[in-house]
Amino acid sequence: MLDVKSGDERSFELLLQRYRTPLVNFLYRMVRSREQAEDLAQEVFIRVYRAREEYVPSAKFTTWLFRIATNLALNSLRDHRYQKLEMSIDAPLTDSEEGDERPFEVADKHPTVEQELVEGERKKMIRHAIEKLPEKQRAAVLLHKYQELDYAEIAKILSCSESALKSMLFRAYEMLRVELAPLVRQGKEAK
């Protein structure tokens, strides 16, 4: 980021390449719309570019980046709250949404149609469990689980104390444990 600050355009390109996928995925899991997630991610990069001259490396770059992303996502969810209320949480995802998530790994085994359906249902259940979390708890879980940020960084991003964050994460994982109980039991039985 310091290279971007000194006017090196190639460094901004490197930032874009490095953070585009984690950022779009974080925002997608926050707002559940690919189009909206990409729009928000673009906005994050533009804000980073605009603020490059004022950037002071007082915190880690990822903390700063995800703080911008989290604030944009929470504002966006707030703005779309009424619109979102009209949508049923159980409404089937559109084809384009289902197709959004393309696993990087290519399956070498060919699953049967039934296995694919079971797998699809399982993922849908996990996504819905995350979606059911209150927004701030959702952001905390996503930053903790997928970005692997430490507690101090997540606390800075969410503007709360570290102990408040730990309590928030505990409540979130408790809720996920309850929501995902059938899958958790399946896993136990399989072991």
Next chain:
Amino acid sequence: MMSCTKMEERILAYVDGRLKDSERSETEKHLASCAACRVRVNEFRSVGELLDELPLMEPSPAFDVRVRARVAAEPVKQSWWAWLRPSPRIAFAASALLVATLWIGYRSRPITPDISPDEADAQMMQDISVMEDHDTLANFEPLKELPPAVDNADDADDSDHQM
């Protein structure tokens, strides 16, 4: 002995492997004697594994193009002296021009001789035939009334006669 409430504060850090050694051994002591907390720890681990099952999504190919286009459309923000920064050559040329201007200005200033007004008048009278058009001055009536110029040698003779 650690309580189950205390365990709630630590369970996630324990599952993440982020506890200090002393905290971890205290937690493990509690887990050895509390079945409910053991179940919870195992289920927290299972939840983590389930979350890992969600695949990553690749941004659309148009994403990078749109970001680059928006960055290119950003207005260039520069401070008044920022134009000097990208080119040290321009800065050097500007400095050299400034120094040259000051030097030429210093050299071409009028030089006032350090002589008294009387000496300056005598000097002017000596140089006047060279400086002015001699014919014009020779025919200038008021100048004819002036006594003729006297040589220094004559002055010396005169002074000898007086003595």
